[in-house]
Amino acid sequence: MKVKQIINSEFSSNTYIISDPASDWVWLIDIGEFDEVLNCLNKEVLVRGVFITHPHFDHIYGINQLIDNFPDCKVYISEEGRKALFSDKLNLSYYHNESIIFRGSNVQILCETDKIGLFERCFLETLETPGHNQGCLTFKIEEYLFTGDSYIPNVEVVTKLKGGNKEASKKSLQKISDNICENTIICPGHGEMRNNKRR
């Protein structure tokens, strides 16, 4: 399995492309700059699904373009997150440059411990990590941990935005910490990927 990081223009959020050399499809973690994603894909490759760490506009703003280009692409998100996909006030895009309201319907809700098969013998596991936002999820794929904005190394979790909760964030940080081991590679929602060995 390979992970490619794309740094988006809005708030320097990250999109990750998850691929496997033996498969003609990829998965995404969050979707910002869709054109950048497209530039990284071979023409015959399909985007099967996107896993949304949390529904803030800087992590979803390419979602309509994604669905326009890959109509069968599934959107995996928390229940709280699903509501924000369809509300520009909840995803905060209303207060930014451009309103983002999801035009698709292919949404699958993820809860704690839900497992999704990505490739042969490769699974994604779900952790609910509310705090930065009520609908925050963290995803574990092999040694990679995609923490969104629930945990950004060396950055205090932002809980002051709508739907944020400091107490919930503390519990989520503990849960994330419990899931970090020696070989974990942390892939946050902003900033560099971090190999835990180099801590």
Add this chain to the structure above:
Amino acid sequence: MTNKDKIRLIEDALELGQNTINEDTLLGDIHGYDSMARLTLIVLCDDEFNKKLTGEQIREFKTVKDILDFMG
């Protein structure tokens, strides 16, 4: 709503302690006053005062008083 009430709202929104800012406080001197904090204040103005503040407007604000004046 008095300016004191509005300042309290700002302190709550930005997770600051009580009485840590006043009308003359420079926004740049507020701990953690970054793009996320500005977005938080934009949401506050919309939710509490039904006033739409743009990113460009808020970047021009220098002091807490500029926000209070916008809140009206």
